[in-house]
Every structure is written in C-alpha cells, then in structure tokens.
Amino acid sequence: MRISILLILLLIGVSASSQKLFPVDINEEISMKISSEFVNMSNKDRMEKIASSKIPFATFSTESQDATLSINDNPMQWTSQDTEVVYGFYKASVNALFDEIKFIQDGIKEINGREFIVFEFVSTVRDDNVFSSGRGERNYTYIQYTSFNDQVLLFNFGCPARLQFEWEDVAEEMMQSVKIK
8 A cells, every 4th residue: 555655656756847847938028937748828728718808928738728827917006015915905816716715825925036926725616606617626726926017917827636736846936937027
C-alpha cells in the first residue's frame, strides 16, 4: 500500500516537473513565462471558456482546455496608496462569485518590483448558482491584480480542482515571472 502511494506521488511530481516554461511577450509592456503545455486560444474557444465583459488581450489553454490562463485589463484609477482598499474590494468580489471558497494565498505581495494583489484558492459553485455550468464544479484558481497606466491588469489561471496538484507549482512560477515595464 505504501509503495503504491509513493508511486502515485512520484508520478504526480514527474508530471508537474515535466512542464517547461518559456518566455512570452504579452504585449510591449508585459512579459511572463508560460507553460509549454499552453497554446493560444481561438476566438471561439475564448468566448466559450472565459467569462469576461471585456475580451482579454491574451488567452492560453492546454489542448484539452482544462487549464487556462488569461490576461486582461480594466479601467480603474489605482495608485500604490490605494492597494489595501482595492484588495478589500477584490476579495469581496471573489467571495461573492462562489458558494464555497478555501484560500491558499490571500494578500499583497511584491513581484519583480511591483505590488500585486494575489488570491489562490479552491472554489465550489453549486448547480443552482448563476455561474455554474449546470453541474456542481470545484476549481483551482490563481489570480493576481496590479495597477498599470490607470488600468488594473488581471492575470487569471484556472483548472478543475482535480488537477490542482499538477498545476499549482506551475501557476505559481508563471505568476512570479510577470514583468511589467
């Protein structure tokens, strides 16, 4: 029994560590590393998979579309003095979207010289929730926000909760690689 548990943990570790990251210029000001498992999403797939009032300027997914990464911006004047207030606003918004939420990370951290609001969590949406696809869903999400040029930049990684252990280290590494000029 112990050997089979160790073998499973080893296979999970090999699966996660086999993902290589490569640098991508999102636009002229933003770059980051993304998983070699990702491809650019088509416009059709983007419309079906990413719920947003504004079309993200970069979207990536695995071939199966189980894991996605989107980068978007929204108009909002936000300075470094506003970070605590904006953090509270976004935390309340995230909490309101889900029926249950368990935070892994929840706070403000510096990444490559810039403050980011970071939320990493596993969430549940029940069948009767307006955001549900009609069946109860558990998802792993890593999302971070920062201020840039009177905009809020939003970096959002998500996958089903069953894939959390395959993706959480990769998501962390991708998010820690974000560079903004």
